[in-house]
Amino acid sequence: MEYREAAALLLRQDDILxxxxxxxxxxxxxxxxxxxxxxxxxxxxxxVLPNEDATSLFTPYLEGYLAPEDFAPAYVVAVDIAGRQLxxxxxxxxLERGIDLTIDHHPSQEYYAAETCLDAGRAACGELIYDLVxxxxxxxxxxxxxxxxxxxxxTGCFMYSNTTPETHRVAAHLMETGIDFQTANKRxxxxxxxxxxxxxxxIVETMDLHDGGAIAIAAISLADMARLAATxxxxxxxxAFVGQMEGVHTSVTIRELExxxxxxxxxxxxxxxxxxxxxxxxxxxxxxxxxxxxPGTVEEAKTAILAAIRKVQTDA
Amino acid sequence: MEYREAAALLLRQDDILxxxxxxxxxxxxxxxxxxxxxxxxxxxxxxVLPNEDATSLFTPYLEGYLAPEDFAPAYVVAVDIAGRQLxxxxxxxxLERGIDLTIDHHPSQEYYAAETCLDAGRAACGELIYDLVxxxxxxxxxxxxxxxxxxxxxTGCFMYSNTTPETHRVAAHLMETGIDFQTANKRxxxxxxxxxxxxxxxIVETMDLHDGGAIAIAAISLADMARLAATxxxxxxxxAFVGQMEGVHTSVTIRELExxxxxxxxxxxxxxxxxxxxxxxxxxxxxxxxxxxxPGTVEEAKTAILAAIRKVQTDA
Numbered sequence: 001m002e003y004r005e006a007a008a009l010l011l012r013q014d015d016i017l018x019x020x021x022x023x024x025x026x027x028x029x030x031x032x033x034x035x036x037x038x039x040x041x042x043x044x045x046x047x048v049l050p051n052e053d054a055t056s057l058f059t060p061y062l063e064g065y066l067a068p069e070d071f072a073p074a075y076v077v078a079v080d081i082a083g084r085q086l087x088x089x090x091x092x093x094x095l096e097r098g099i100d101l102t103i104d105h106h107p108s109q110e111y112y113a114a115e116t117c118l119d120a121g122r123a124a125c126g127e128l129i130y131d132l133v134x135x136x137x138x139x140x141x142x143x144x145x146x147x148x149x150x151x152x153x154x155t156g157c158f159m160y161s162n163t164t165p166e167t168h169r170v171a172a173h174l175m176e177t178g179i180d181f182q183t184a185n186k187r188x189x190x191x192x193x194x195x196x197x198x199x200x201x202x203i204v205e206t207m208d209l210h211d212g213g214a215i216a217i218a219a220i221s222l223a224d225m226a227r228l229a230a231t232x233x234x235x236x237x238x239x240a241f242v243g244q245m246e247g248v249h250t251s252v253t254i255r256e257l258e259x260x261x262x263x264x265x266x267x268x269x270x271x272x273x274x275x276x277x278x279x280x281x282x283x284x285x286x287x288x289x290x291x292x293x294x295p296g297t298v299e300e301a302k303t304a305i306l307a308a309i310r311k312v313q314t315d316a
Numbered sequence: 317m318e319y320r321e322a323a324a325l326l327l328r329q330d331d332i333l334x335x336x337x338x339x340x341x342x343x344x345x346x347x348x349x350x351x352x353x354x355x356x357x358x359x360x361x362x363x364v365l366p367n368e369d370a371t372s373l374f375t376p377y378l379e380g381y382l383a384p385e386d387f388a389p390a391y392v393v394a395v396d397i398a399g400r401q402l403x404x405x406x407x408x409x410x411l412e413r414g415i416d417l418t419i420d421h422h423p424s425q426e427y428y429a430a431e432t433c434l435d436a437g438r439a440a441c442g443e444l445i446y447d448l449v450x451x452x453x454x455x456x457x458x459x460x461x462x463x464x465x466x467x468x469x470x471t472g473c474f475m476y477s478n479t480t481p482e483t484h485r486v487a488a489h490l491m492e493t494g495i496d497f498q499t500a501n502k503r504x505x506x507x508x509x510x511x512x513x514x515x516x517x518x519i520v521e522t523m524d525l526h527d528g529g530a531i532a533i534a535a536i537s538l539a540d541m542a543r544l545a546a547t548x549x550x551x552x553x554x555x556a557f558v559g560q561m562e563g564v565h566t567s568v569t570i571r572e573l574e575x576x577x578x579x580x581x582x583x584x585x586x587x588x589x590x591x592x593x594x595x596x597x598x599x600x601x602x603x604x605x606x607x608x609x610x611p612g613t614v615e616e617a618k619t620a621i622l623a624a625i626r627k628v629q630t631d632a
Contacts, residue, residue, distance in 0.1 A: 157473055157475045158473060158484075160498075161498040164491070165489070165491045166488070169484065169485065171481075171484045172485050173481070175479075175481045175484070176481045181479070182476075185476075189475050190556075191562050192560050192561060192562060193561075194529065194563070198520060200516070200520070204513045204516070213510065240506075245513065246508060246509045
């Protein structure tokens with residue numbers, strides 16, 4: 001179903017509940033809030049299902065949009081949810097009841113809903129929601145701000161390779177409504193917790209460099225996390241931090257897990273295939289970013305992954 | 317002079333030399349290379365004057381465009397150069413001879429050239445150059461890539477408050493030519509030298525926090541720089557690093573200088589006026605970002621700036 005049809009379909013509904021995905025990011029939250037606000041401006045009763053995983057980075061956007069417990073929806077919409085396993089526990093209830101419409105941009109969409117509005121060419125689902133809601137008339141700033149958050153966070157503020165000319169055009173339209181994009185950008189791209197900075201500092205001071213700095217192996221132990229009182233939010237996407245180091249072609253980030261295991265994230269450039277490295281340790285992923293989980297201590301994990309890198313280097 | 321007029325004027329010239337500003341950034345370099353390439357595509361002889369300050373971050377873009385020593389220009393254009401004191405030593409020779417045209421976006425433009433094409437509403441001078449060169453026909457990828465670098469670097473990859481809807485529209489057009497914007501973005505926004513990371517790490521480990529973390533005072537001594545063998549490029553814009561810390565309202569970055577002085581950069585949010593703080597120590601700047609230079613050691617500078625902050629807090 002095309003977005004114009006989805007826009008027309010939604011106008012015929014009321015008492016609409018909007019669902020976001022597990023471990024929600026800016027795209028799913030921004031889409032849900034933007035769509036909810038736009039529906040309300042069309043005179044609809046619309047709410048977003050509370051998502052227990054939402055971090056403090058995104059909860060402020062949800063204020064005033066979270067469905068009360070006694071809300072009985074007549075129509076259920078999922079946004080940015082590619083598959084069944086990505087529903088939250090509260091969302092699974094509605095998956096069993098049946099999702100009426102899903103709006104998504106993931107090529108891995110599982111078509112679990114009665115109607116699917118999919119455009120896999122979009123960098124962010126927020127782009128698609130923008131095209132949908134503007135079918136109803138001019139987009140208000142209250143609709144535009146969460147959609148800007150959706151688009152900007154899913155593209156690393158227009159930095160990542162998924163960004164398209166259309167992404168920039170949508171951003172231009174959203175900014176023209178007069179939104180405070182500066183505060184949002186500062187919040188999402190130019191703010192780091194002191195604990196996060198201390199984790200990064202720990203990595204810089206303790207990582208192992210091999211081959212003249214072409215290979216960097218960094219580790220964060222459970223003891224490190226405890227000593228810094230760091231949370232998962234502080235450690236989020238820490239693998240990207242190691243990967244940005246100038247001259248590093250292969251970066252490995254090791255996280256010690258409970259139960260005597262370590263989780264490894266491997267980032268490589270064109271000189272090495274990350275999936276082949278991780279496959280040797282039972283993992284997988286993409287050519288430039290892969291992962292695996294291995295038993296043992298951090299030191300054992302370091303030895304194992306370096307051996308795997310050497311093996312793939314030799315075979316190449 | 318409007319950019320359409322400037323485009324027509326340039327088409328009537330030949331043997332054109334393009335000048336960039338002192339301590340060149342991505343905007344001035346990107347504008348010069350983009351304009352030079354576009355002029356060549358119009359059959360003109362055009363070169364960029366070598367800039368002795370250009371760092372390795374930008375020199376690759378200049379390859380093939382640097383004027384040979386014996387080039388005798390008939391027409392001289394300055395790009396992104398607001399004032400006379402921003403000419404390089406080599407450029408000053410042409411300032412004396414007379415600049416034929418300046419293309420700029422700074423409101424502080426000094427009108428030193430025979431003709432001025434100024435649009436102070438543009439986030440980057442690269443936006444203006446784009447509008448100018450497309451008057452001559454479709455923009456080629458070789459022209460578009462340096463202009464993308466100009467626009468993206470001057471806006472922090474569309475993150476800073478100077479970004480406008482027009483900035484995004486220009487980026488969309490430039491991307492449509494098929495440029496490798498991913499490699500440029502990785503280079504300019506997602507690469508840090510190990511020395512830079514060690515400087516950041518040093519700041520995190522040694523900065524002083526006051527008022528429950530609302531005030532952060534960081535310092536880099538000459539001994540620190542020497543120990544890490546860090547260069548000015550590694551320390552560039554380090555004040556922004558301290559300013560990104562969550563919960564920090566006032567950040568101070570102290571750089572020890574040769575000769576028993578310290579240079580201080582103060583960043584504040586709306587809770588404190590940075591210029592009033594720095595004015596107490598003989599400096600100045602903007603409400604949210606100001607600076608000053610004080611005699612004495614790093615420790616003396618810390619004491620002096622904290623006293624200045626306390627004085628402005630008390631007066632407020």
